[in-house]
Amino acid sequence: MKIAPKKVKMPRQKPKVRVTNFNEVALGYTKEQAQQEARRCLQCKKAPCIKACPVEIDIPSFIAKIAEKDYRGAIRKIKEANLLPAMCGRVCPQEGLCEKACILSKKYEPVAIGRLERFVADWEIQKGSPESSSLPSSTGKRVAIIGSGPGSLSCAGDLVRLGHSVTIFEALHKPGGVLVYGIPEFRLPKAIVGREVEYIRSLGVEVKTGYVIGNIYTLDELFSQGYDAIFIGIGAGLPKFMDIPGENLNGVYSANEFLTRTNLMKAYLFPQYDTPIKIGKRVAVIGGGNVAMDASRVALRLGAQKVFNIYRRSPQEMPARVEEVQNAKDEGVEFKFLTNPARILGNKEDWVTGIECIKMELGEPDESGRRRPIPIKGSEFIIGVDIVVMAIGAGANPLLPSATPDLKVNKWGYIVIDETSGKTSKESVWAGGDIVSGAATVISAMASGRRSARAIHQYLMKALQPRDFS
Amino acid sequence: MYKILNKQDLGPSIKEFLISSPEIARKAQPGQFVVVIIDERGERIPLTIADYEREKGTITIVVQEAGKTTYQLGGLNSGDTLFDVIGPLGIPTHIENKGTIVCVGGGVGIAPIYPVARGFKEFGNKVISIIGARTKELVIWEDKIASVSDEVYITTDDGSYGRKGFVSDELQRLIKGKKEFALVFAVGPTLMMRAVSEVTRPYKLRTIVSLNPIMVDATGMCGACRVSVGGKTKFVCVDGPDFDGHQVDFDQLLSRQRIYLQEEKKALQSCDSANKHSRIK
Ligand SMILES: Cc1cc2nc3c(=O)[nH]c(=O)nc-3n(C[C@H](O)[C@H](O)[C@H](O)COP(=O)(O)OP(=O)(O)OC[C@H]3O[C@@H](n4cnc5c(N)ncnc54)[C@H](O)[C@@H]3O)c2cc1C
Ligand SMILES: Cc1cc2nc3c(=O)[nH]c(=O)nc-3n(C[C@H](O)[C@H](O)[C@H](O)COP(=O)(O)OP(=O)(O)OC[C@H]3O[C@@H](n4cnc5c(N)ncnc54)[C@H](O)[C@@H]3O)c2cc1C
Ligand code: SF4
Ligand code: FES
Numbered sequence: 001m002k003i004a005p006k007k008v009k010m011p012r013q014k015p016k017v018r019v020t021n022f023n024e025v026a027l028g029y030t031k032e033q034a035q036q037e038a039r040r041c042l043q044c045k046k047a048p049c050i051k052a053c054p055v056e057i058d059i060p061s062f063i064a065k066i067a068e069k070d071y072r073g074a075i076r077k078i079k080e081a082n083l084l085p086a087m088c089g090r091v092c093p094q095e096g097l098c099e100k101a102c103i104l105s106k107k108y109e110p111v112a113i114g115r116l117e118r119f120v121a122d123w124e125i126q127k128g129s130p131e132s133s134s135l136p137s138s139t140g141k142r143v144a145i146i147g148s149g150p151g152s153l154s155c156a157g158d159l160v161r162l163g164h165s166v167t168i169f170e171a172l173h174k175p176g177g178v179l180v181y182g183i184p185e186f187r188l189p190k191a192i193v194g195r196e197v198e199y200i201r202s203l204g205v206e207v208k209t210g211y212v213i214g215n216i217y218t219l220d221e222l223f224s225q226g227y228d229a230i231f232i233g234i235g236a237g238l239p240k241f242m243d244i245p246g247e248n249l250n251g252v253y254s255a256n257e258f259l260t261r262t263n264l265m266k267a268y269l270f271p272q273y274d275t276p277i278k279i280g281k282r283v284a285v286i287g288g289g290n291v292a293m294d295a296s297r298v299a300l301r302l303g304a305q306k307v308f309n310i311y312r313r314s315p316q317e318m319p320a321r322v323e324e325v326q327n328a329k330d331e332g333v334e335f336k337f338l339t340n341p342a343r344i345l346g347n348k349e350d351w352v353t354g355i356e357c358i359k360m361e362l363g364e365p366d367e368s369g370r371r372r373p374i375p376i377k378g379s380e381f382i383i384g385v386d387i388v389v390m391a392i393g394a395g396a397n398p399l400l401p402s403a404t405p406d407l408k409v410n411k412w413g414y415i416v417i418d419e420t421s422g423k424t425s426k427e428s429v430w431a432g433g434d435i436v437s438g439a440a441t442v443i444s445a446m447a448s449g450r451r452s453a454r455a456i457h458q459y460l461m462k463a464l465q466p467r468d469f470s
Numbered sequence: 471m472y473k474i475l476n477k478q479d480l481g482p483s484i485k486e487f488l489i490s491s492p493e494i495a496r497k498a499q500p501g502q503f504v505v506v507i508i509d510e511r512g513e514r515i516p517l518t519i520a521d522y523e524r525e526k527g528t529i530t531i532v533v534q535e536a537g538k539t540t541y542q543l544g545g546l547n548s549g550d551t552l553f554d555v556i557g558p559l560g561i562p563t564h565i566e567n568k569g570t571i572v573c574v575g576g577g578v579g580i581a582p583i584y585p586v587a588r589g590f591k592e593f594g595n596k597v598i599s600i601i602g603a604r605t606k607e608l609v610i611w612e613d614k615i616a617s618v619s620d621e622v623y624i625t626t627d628d629g630s631y632g633r634k635g636f637v638s639d640e641l642q643r644l645i646k647g648k649k650e651f652a653l654v655f656a657v658g659p660t661l662m663m664r665a666v667s668e669v670t671r672p673y674k675l676r677t678i679v680s681l682n683p684i685m686v687d688a689t690g691m692c693g694a695c696r697v698s699v700g701g702k703t704k705f706v707c708v709d710g711p712d713f714d715g716h717q718v719d720f721d722q723l724l725s726r727q728r729i730y731l732q733e734e735k736k737a738l739q740s741c742d743s744a745n746k747h748s749r750i751k
Contacts, residue, residue, distance in 0.1 A: 173514070212556065212557075237690070238691070248697070248698060248703060248726070256693065257693055260687060260691070271741075273511045274539055276733035350725040399690055399708055
C-alpha cells in the first residue's frame with residue numbers, strides 16, 4: 001500500500017472568523033479522517049515514537065485500534081500511560097517528541113499522533129461518562145499533593161489507582177494549574193480541563209481549592225495531620241519583568257496577569273463576569289515563546305486593532321511552536337524581530353503611550369547555544385501602543401519554599417531533587433513539574449509526576465511491610 | 471462555600487461579617503488578609519482579617535461598599551454563603567516589644583488596626599490609637615479599639631465627633647507634644663497613609679503602612695499588585711502588605727488603583743440595572 005505523504009488535514013476555524021471569538025481554533029478529526037490517518041502508521045516493531053513520548057504511550061497499539069474502529073480499546077490503551085489525553089492531544093509539542101521520532105518523518109510528514117490522541121479522547125467525552133477503572137483495596141496511606149497542574153494530576157491519578165488516599169491542595173479557586181489560568185480557551189477549552197479533572201476526582205482523589213500551602217498549612221503541619229508523603233507540583237508561576245523604565249505604568253501587564261484575567265477570571269465576558277481587563281487599541285507583546293503567542297492572540301480576540309510581537313532574536317531562535325507562530329501570523333499579529341524594548345513611555349496620567357525599542361544584531365552563540373543579540377547603537381525607535389504585555393518567562397514562586405526552610409532549592413529557587421525518583425531534600429517529600437525544571441511542558445510535568453508516584457508508592461509499601469526485629 | 475454567621479451594619483455603607491472558616495481562623499495573624507469570591511462569576515477581592523476567634527472557628531471582615539463586588543457583598547446576610555474565602559494571605563505584621571506604638575486607622579481602615587493594636591498590646595507595648603473618618607457615623611469599632619489601647623484619639627473631617635481634622639493632624643499634634651514613639655502603624659485610604667508617612671518623615675519615626683493595590687491571585691503569580699518601594703518593584707500580596715511608609719511610591723500606587731475606573735463604573739451600572747430588573751419581576 002502506498003503511504004500518503006502528508007497528514008490528513010484537521011479542520012480549523014478560518015483566521016478572519018476565529019479572531020472574533022474565543023472558541024477552539026482546531027476542530028478535530030472526524031471518524032473517517034481519523035481512520036484514514038491511522039492507516040498511515042507502519043506499526044513499527046521497535047516503535048521509536050514510544051521512546052520519544054515522555055510517558056511512553058503505546059502509540060502503534062492505540063493507532064491500530066483506531067484503524068479497527070475500536071475506539072474504546074484505543075482510549076484504554078492511551079490511559080494506561082496518560083490519564084489526560086484530551087489535553088495532551090491538544091497542547092503537547094508532538095513535533096519535537098513522538099512525531100519527530102516517527103519513522104515516516106524521514107521521508108514524509110509523520111503520523112499525526114497528537115491529532116489521533118485528541119480524536120479518541122474527544123470520542124470518549126462525547127460518549128458520556130468515562131470508564132472508571134476498578135481500584136485496588138485501600139492501603140490506608142495518605143498522600144498530599146500541592147498544586148493541581150498536570151504534574152500533580154498525573155501523580156494523583158497514579159497513586160489513587162495504587163490504592164492510596166490522595167488529597168490535592170490548590171491555591172487558586174479552580175484546579176488545573178496553567179491549563180486553566182494560562183493556556184487560552186481557543187487552544188484548550190476549559191470544559192475539557194474540567195472533564196479531565198472530574199475524571200481524576202471520579203477515581204477518588206479529593207481536590208481542595210483555595211488552599212495556599214505555606215500559609216494555611218506548612219508541610220510539617222500536613223504531616224502532623226496524618227499524611228504519609230507529599231508531592232509538590234506548584235509550577236513556575238512567578239512572572240518576570242525586564243527591569244526597564246516605565247514597567248509599572250498603567251497598561252503594562254505580565255503575561256500571567258493578562259492571561260489569568262482572561263482565562264481563569266473570564267474577563268473576555270466582562271461584565272457578565274466581574275473581573276475587568278483593559279482592551280488595547282494597539283498592543284505590544286514582548287517575548288518569543290508560546291506564552292507570547294497566546295498573549296498576542298488573546299489581545300486580538302479581546303478587540304485590539306493591532307498587535308505587535310516584539311522579539312530580540314530572529315525567527316529561527318524563537319522557542320514558540322512553529323504551528324503557534326503560524327497561527328499568530330495568520331491572525332494578523334505583526335512580528336518585530338531583532339528588536340528589544342528599552343523603555344515604556346507614558347502620559348501625565350501614567351498611561352502607556354508607546355514603547356521605545358532598539359534594533360539588535362546577532363553575535364556569537366551564548367550559553368543557550370543561540371546567537372546572542374547585541375543592540376545596534378543609535379537604532380532606537382518608538383512604536384505607539386497603549387497596552388504592553390511582558391511574556392519573557394517565569395520563575396519559581398518562593399511562597400512555599402520560604403515557608404519550608406529544610407526544602408533545598410537551587411540559586412534560581414527551583415526545588416532540588418534526586419533525578420531518578422523526584423525525592424527532595426526533605427523527608428517524605430517529592431517534587432516535579434516546572435518547580436523543579438523551570439518552565440517546560442505539560443507532558444514533561446506529567447512524566448515527572450508519574451516518576452514521583454512510583455517512588456512514593458515504593459516508599460509507602462515499604463513502610464507497610466512488617467518490621468524486621470531481628 | 472463559607473457561611474456568613476452574622477452581619478451587622480456599622481454605618482452607612484460599612485458592613486461587618488462574621489464568617490465560619492475554622493482553618494483560616496486557626497492560622498490568621500494580625501496584618502493578614504483573605505481573598506473573597508462571592509459567586510462563580512465573581513472577582514477575587516482582598517479584604518483584611520479584622521478579627522479572628524480560633525476556638526469558635528470564625529473570622530471577621532469589615533467592608534466598605536466601593537463598587538460592584540463590595541455592594542453585592544453588602545447585600546448578603548447571615549445565613550448566606552460565599553463561593554470562596556482564601557487565606558490567610560500576606561506576611562503578618564511584625565510585632566515585638568518596642569515601647570509606645572501609635573496605631574492610626576482611617577475610615578474602613580479602622581477595623582484592620584484592631585488585631586495589630588491587640589497584638590502590640592499583648593506584647594507589652596503601650597498602644598495609642600488614633601481613629602478617624604469623614605463624619606461621625608463612619609467612626610467604627612471605637613469600643614473594640616479602646617479595649618486594646620491605652621489612649622484613643624478620634625477625629626472627623628467635619629468635626630461631628632472627636633476633634634475636627636484628619637488623623638494625620640492628630641498624629642502631628644501628639645508628636646509635637648513631645649511624646650516618644652517607637653513606631654507608627656497606619657491603615658486607611660492611600661492618601662491618608664501618605665499623609666501619615668509625611669508627618670513622621672521629618673522625625674525619622676518608623677512608619678509601617680498596609681497597602682491596598684488591585685490584586686488578582688494574591689499568591690505572587692500575576693504582578694497586578696506591584697508597587698515601587700525604595701525604588702524596587704514589590705508584589706504587595708506576598709512581599710507585604712506592610713511596608714515602610716517612607717519608601718513607598720504613593721503616587722504610583724494611587725494611579726495604579728485607578729486603572730479600571732471606567733470598567734468599574736460599567737460593572738456597577740450593569741449590576742444596578744440587573745437589580746432593578748429583578749425587582750420589577
Ligand atoms: C500561557 C502558557 C502556554 C503554554 N502552552 C503550552 C503548550 O502549548 N504545551 C505545553 O506542553 N506546555 C505549555 N505551557 C507550559 C505548561 O503549561 C507547564 O509546563 C505545565 O503546566 C507545568 O505543570 P506543573 O504541574 O508544573 O504545574 P502548573 O501547571 O504550573 O500548576 C501549578 C499549580 O500549583 C498551584 N500552586 C502554586 N503554589 C501553590 C501553593 N503554595 N499551594 C497550593 N497550590 C499552589 C498554582 O496555583 C497552580 O495551579 C504553557 C505555559 C503557559 C504559561
Ligand atoms: C490587602 C488588602 C486589604 C484590603 N482590606 C479591605 C478591608 O478590610 N475592607 C475594605 O472595605 N476594603 C479592603 N480592601 C479594598 C478592597 O479590596 C476593594 O475595595 C474592593 O476590591 C473593591 O471592589 P469592588 O468591586 O467593590 O469595587 P470596584 O468598583 O471594582 O473598585 C473600587 C476601587 O477598589 C479598588 N479595587 C478594585 N478591584 C480590586 C481588587 N481586585 N483588589 C484590590 N482592590 C481593588 C480599586 O482601587 C478601585 O478603584 C483591601 C485591599 C487590599 C489590597
Ligand atoms: S514511528 Fe510512526 S509509523 Fe512507526 S509506529 Fe510510531 S507512529 Fe507508527
Ligand atoms: S495579586 Fe497577583 S501577584 Fe499579587
